[in-house]
Amino acid sequence: MEKESAKIILSADSTCDLDTELKERYHVHYFPLHIILDGHDYKDGIDITLEEIFQKYYDEKILPKTAAVNVAEYIDHFEPWVRAGYEVIHINLGSSLSSAYQNCCIAAEELGHVHVIDSCSLSSGTGLLVRDAGEMIRQGMSADAIADVLRQRTEKCHASFILDTLTFLHAGGRCSSVAALGANVLKLKPCIEVNNADGSMKVGKKYRGSLDKVLVKYVKDQLAAHPDIDPSFIFITHSGIAAEYIHLVKEALKAEKDFAEIHVTTACCTISSHCGPNTLGILFETK
Structure with missing residues (x-):
């Protein structure tokens, strides 16, 4: 070093x-x-x-x-x-x-x-x-x-995540039991977006379907929403998820944009305990 x-x-x-x-x-x-x-x-x-x-x-x-x-x-x-x-x-x-x-x-x-x-x-x-x-x-x-x-x-940094389940948010008191049950029954996977003006969070698009299909659509939507993304670096961050999903997201990123470095990290306990397993996000900067 x-x-x-x-x-x-x-x-x-x-x-x-x-x-x-x-x-x-x-x-x-x-x-x-x-x-x-x-x-x-x-x-x-x-x-x-x-x-x-x-x-x-x-x-x-x-x-x-x-x-x-x-x-x-x-x-x-x-x-x-x-x-x-x-x-x-x-x-x-x-x-x-x-x-x-x-x-x-x-x-x-x-x-x-x-x-x-x-x-x-x-x-x-x-x-x-x-x-x-x-x-x-x-x-x-x-x-x-x-x-x-x-x-x-800070205003150039963009963070969002796809939640596989609302069970952990509900258990932590961050969403109602009705919302959690409805999302899980309907197989809704919400996108949580971070407001880079103050760090607050909001629910963005609610995706429906299997996790593999949702993750690919999420990647395409996020990259399309920011045409001026810095191609030098992007994070894939997850709270513990199967390697096949990480590979899927990597390939989806490569298909959309030529990133010099795609770096995979695991979220810490503080973050992961709120969102639960199988949460995954892409995080990047714009120019």
Whole structure:
């Protein structure tokens, strides 16, 4: 692994959903959100897995609660770097989705030299900005300049997902039992779209049919809706899904556009516990 920047530390909430290869490529320091399950406090992606969360629900109908990083935790995370003379860029889960951003801002104000970015997104929608920051650090840009660019770039990042089932959203209190039952009976698979102005989420198109057919139609619809997509990079992010579906989506992307890099990642426990298994999205930037 190449030597880390001598001046800038790149940090992000664990919800940015980069895989090990991208974390190492850009030297990203994660701070895990909290997963509270059956009275125990776990660190997302460190001492609990997606499989354990889903199995707990199947066995006992228990879903975890998620909790933001608090101010003291962020201070402990950043302080050693600040004391050592680094500038820190930290990219948060969207502020409309979590109090993590506000807590991070308080910590940054106390310490100084920490540049906090509201991603206005979640999962690898946030990861797009983390990757952008890593590239700008490689180019030798200053922390102030990178932070300015990232804050303007949120509106260029597009995140959406297809849900295979509404069962987990219903279990977590995020949709009614009638809506969940109706969608499951009718085999409706809603597209959840992230508003990149504030990070809020809405239900977009509701697809009907088998998952393989829905995913291909979803890919075509998303790419057609954004004719100015940056072809250098795109994420396929999922919450645990069969390899055949990932291959199907890859082929659908290749058929529509010549992407230089199609990167597959698995969503963290915080994201996946809300959407359930077999959720898949494509996440990209426009020019």
